[in-house]
Amino acid sequence: MADVGLFGICAPPEHGGAGADVTSYAIVMEELARGYASVADQCGLVELVATLLAEHGTAAQQERYLRPLLRARQRCAYALTEAEAGSDLSSLKTTAVRDGDGWRLNGAKLWIHNAPVCDFAVVLARTDPAAGHRGMSIFVVERTWPGVRAGPKEHKMGQRASMVGELGFADVALPAGALLGREGRGFHMMMGVLDKGRVGIGALAVGIVAAALECCVDYARVRRQFGKAIGEFQAVQWMLADMAKDLTAARLLVRHAAALLDRGERATAQASMAKCFASDAAVAHTANAVQIFGGSGYIRGVEVERLFRDAKITQIYEGTNQIQRMIIARSLLQA
Numbered sequence: 001m002a003d004v005g006l007f008g009i010c011a012p013p014e015h016g017g018a019g020a021d022v023t024s025y026a027i028v029m030e031e032l033a034r035g036y037a038s039v040a041d042q043c044g045l046v047e048l049v050a051t052l053l054a055e056h057g058t059a060a061q062q063e064r065y066l067r068p069l070l071r072a073r074q075r076c077a078y079a080l081t082e083a084e085a086g087s088d089l090s091s092l093k094t095t096a097v098r099d100g101d102g103w104r105l106n107g108a109k110l111w112i113h114n115a116p117v118c119d120f121a122v123v124l125a126r127t128d129p130a131a132g133h134r135g136m137s138i139f140v141v142e143r144t145w146p147g148v149r150a151g152p153k154e155h156k157m158g159q160r161a162s163m164v165g166e167l168g169f170a171d172v173a174l175p176a177g178a179l180l181g182r183e184g185r186g187f188h189m190m191m192g193v194l195d196k197g198r199v200g201i202g203a204l205a206v207g208i209v210a211a212a213l214e215c216c217v218d219y220a221r222v223r224r225q226f227g228k229a230i231g232e233f234q235a236v237q238w239m240l241a242d243m244a245k246d247l248t249a250a251r252l253l254v255r256h257a258a259a260l261l262d263r264g265e266r267a268t269a270q271a272s273m274a275k276c277f278a279s280d281a282a283v284a285h286t287a288n289a290v291q292i293f294g295g296s297g298y299i300r301g302v303e304v305e306r307l308f309r310d311a312k313i314t315q316i317y318e319g320t321n322q323i324q325r326m327i328i329a330r331s332l333l334q335a
């Protein structure tokens with residue numbers, strides 16, 4: 001993927017990225033997920049971390065982490081979530097306390113992509129407990145630094161080729177150069193990349209629906225019951241029609257949010273709409289895809305069974321769909 005420019009799609013060419021726009025990123029995410037969502041998932045993770053490093057990293061950080069990441073010489077992680085801080089990041093407990101020129105990091109992050117195998121992680125930690133969202137900062141932390149502990153990979157329902165695990169920090173000595181961007185701006189920096197992140201997850205969900213539709217159209221043509229192809233039954237046709245309709249709508253929502261970002265416009269509500277609609281569609285229609293396949297759809301090794309399991313997490317990560325609806329509603333009520 002790195003060789004063909006799929007790591008750091010929007011990252012500037014001078015850092016080793018492809019320098020493409022968000023629309024291109026959305027198209028890549030959709031196409032990868034049409035094949036296998038786990039692969040798209042890794043592309044999306046690299047895009048998020050690369051964006052943070054390209055926009056906020058020092059020249060030394062870009063040389064040490066960004067270039068090797070985009071060449072697939074290093075693996076990254078993006079670590080926000082904790083046991084008590086999921087949707088509500090204001091409950092963050094991980095702390096980084098000043099220690100000489102550097103910092104001491106303590107805490108634990110949960111369900112972090114690539115945690116068991118990453119070379120480095122961008123970690124959100126509290127640097128000023130009294131300052132709320134303005135008291136959080138991001139650090140680049142290498143997995144081999146003393147005190148960093150990576151847990152084993154969790155057994156996930158879907159997207160099983162993309163692993164997650166815990167990252168623990170026990171009195172980790174961070175050099176001054178580990179701070180990414182400005183102290184106290186970490187929360188805003190993380191949120192700043194999430195619009196693109198949500199466009200990416202929306203596109204990934206679109207790819208899952210596209211794959212489900214392709215499988216179902218093929219199956220509906222060849223599977224015969226009552227002397228007919230099952231595609232001749234109206235009940236099956238309506239499931240296929242709804243799948244195609246929502247696939248088109250989801251793709252347009254994703255491309256609309258991407259286009260706004262490409263024009264430099266704010267797209268927070270539109271990215272939430274795209275992510276929410278596309279992931280709800282992916283869960284609903286992969287369930288129908290299993291239905292169209294009947295009993296065979298429930299058996300491991302059949303594509304639609306995997307698509308059904310791969311779809312569910314798209315409603316949860318990058319902010320649950322309840323949180324997306326809150327963001328959309330807030331944008332309406334604040335206007």
Ligand SMILES: Cc1cc2nc3c(=O)[nH]c(=O)nc-3n(C[C@H](O)[C@H](O)[C@H](O)COP(=O)(O)OP(=O)(O)OC[C@H]3O[C@@H](n4cnc5c(N)ncnc54)[C@H](O)[C@@H]3O)c2cc1C
Pocket residue numbers: 078079080081085086087088110111112113156164313316317318319320321322323326
């Ligand atoms: C496979 C996987 C990969 C992940 N990868 C990463 C990663 O790489 N990095 C990372 O930092 N995190 C990662 N996460 C964490 C993920 O982002 C969180 O699981 C997600 O944000 C939800 O947090 P939570 O699980 O604590 O749920 P909770 O916040 O406890 O929510 C539980 C339920 O309550 C609802 N809820 C919560 N608050 C509200 C509210 N105010 N209004 C209405 N409903 C509400 C939620 O929508 C949900 O239905 C990953 C998780 C998984 C499972």
